[in-house]
Amino acid sequence: MNAQDDFLRGRVPPSQQHPQQQSQQQRPWQPPPQPQPLQHAPYPAPAPMPPVRPRPTRGWRRVVLSATFGLVNLGPSPAEREETAYEAAIRSMPNGSYKVGVLGKGGVGKTTVAASVGSVFAALRRADHVVAVDADTAFGRLGSRIDPRATSSYWDLAADAGMQSFADISSRVGANAAGLYVLIGEPAAGRRRILDAALYREAALRLDRHFTISIIDCGSTMDSPVTQEALRDLDALIVVSSPWADGAGAAAKTMEWLADRGQGGLLQRTVVVLNDSDGHADQRTRSALTAQFLRHGQAVVEVPFDPHLRPGGVIDIMQEMAPATRRRFLQIAAIIAHYFSSRPGGRDAKTRPNQSR
Template sequence: MTDRDDHLRDRYREDPGYSAGPPTERIPRVVVPPSQPPSAPLPYPPLPAPTPPRPVKPKPTRGWRRAVHTATFGLVNPGPSRQEQRQAAMAAMVAAPLRGHYKIGVLGKGGVGKTTVAASVGCVLAELRRGDRVVAVDADTAFGRLGSRIDPRAGGSYWELAKNKNLQSFAEVLTRMGSNSSGLFVLAGENGSRRGILDPAIYREATMRLDRHFTISIVDCGSTMDAPVTQEAMRDMDALIVVSSPWPDGASAAAQTLEWLAAHGKLGLLQRSVIVLNDSDGHSDKRTRGVLADQFRSRRQAVVEVPFDPGLRPGGVINNTAAMSAATRDAFIEVAAVLSHFFATMPQRGPETR
């Protein structure tokens, strides 16, 4: 090694970055940015919308459609007929929620099945409106048979309800009433040998107590419009059932009832009246019945035809709708649906404006 080499070596040794080892690659300086909050994790891709379940076709409840569904263990479901769908819609209308308390009057001359209609419609309302209490009230001054048609064990109780100021709770009121398996309660009349004659004051006091506990009251009125108790009952009616036989004389009496309502300024009640052509003996003529129905409809009245049903024999107990024929039950559901429509569309008013 020459003197020149020694000189260069000594010079590089004086350099702080000099290394006597083999040359190495210089590591670049890493600049660390200021600390930042960790970024949120990336979201998962959106899940596909769930497939809506296939609508289940309702099962038929009667006729050949039900027979096919039963015979094939449900593999073949022809679905309900249009009539079944219509009945289901009316039953849903009857069961729809209501606000307030409503009273239905039942009018008709003797022998047309007025009490039978009152009890039957009451059973339908009680069965389809399980969340409400429904009561039938005998307001016939001749002491009709409404109590014996619904609950033969029901004792007369007008005077007890009216005079006993200690009857406040529903349980206490119930001890003076009757009921049937439909859940329909009844306030029966009393025969003349037990107590005095029912008058408007006794009727008003007793029904005021019922109003605290019942959503719907069905009042079986007397056969004459000018009876004092009927007049009192009409003061706070919300709707009427006018029962007629399916013959011209019965229809004429029903028409007179409608004319009475118009003449006495009860136009709202007239509009909320339904005519029931009740075949109580099975002898009605279909053509005549149709003509009478058309005549009432031409006056813009709701009309329902109730067919003859041997299960609703005169004087028999009406315990529920199970003993009725399908056609009869459908007809009474239609009556109840018409009334429910009246209630849903009428304004909330006090008794004095009804």
């Protein structure tokens, strides 16, 4: 480069200068552009997982599930789903102390129903202590249906003033495999003694300290002082009838008797059990009787004939009772649990004001 080049550069207009030189002289400094991240298309949202179908636990549906190594799951049968719903209702009922009375004339299966419903509650409410109480003064047989080895009765319970803990009192009552305890009316052998209302009340007070659910197998004589004492503090009632017109008539008279004595509230918490104890009832008669009680606002459950219940002896709800029969007793217990839900706390709630005095 010579002096002439320098002279000419000074006289060239800026617009005619080299573009690179013009840019470097006029534009302010800027940082270099940052690299932009690559833009990817968003991932599609995962598809929702299909609901897991419950597995059958018995019957031919379980056989199919096992034979196909779990690939073919037809789900529980309608009967199994019904049982599951009843069991859930029983397990989810509110905590508290409750009493259920069982009424019915002789020969309709009142004691069988009391032992079966009590066993259902004991099996499904393991955290509770459930007791069945024989309040039938006419040679009650509740002990033979739950624990024939039980020998202590009301008189033994009331006479022992030293009983304080649950272990003390459980040694005075019988029990079955389901966990249901039983206080018998009197031993099969020995001198006959007559249960009165005062003795029943004393024994009931002792049981109430340790048992949260009591099933009271009442006598068939409504005017009996013991029966009237038992009816005083019930949270629900079961009226047992045969599936024949004469048995249903006796059950209807029982409810009329209760209504006449101001027990309308208890009648709203009553379930009528049509118990087919001999297998001779026809469906038409059962349907007519069911409709009759439903018109009066009572829940009705039909218990089918079950050879296991007919001969007497200990009732086994888990192994020997027919599935259809057990399902009906589950239904009865679920209805009773629903009645309990309308009286949260049961006996605890009723006695709380007295305890605060």
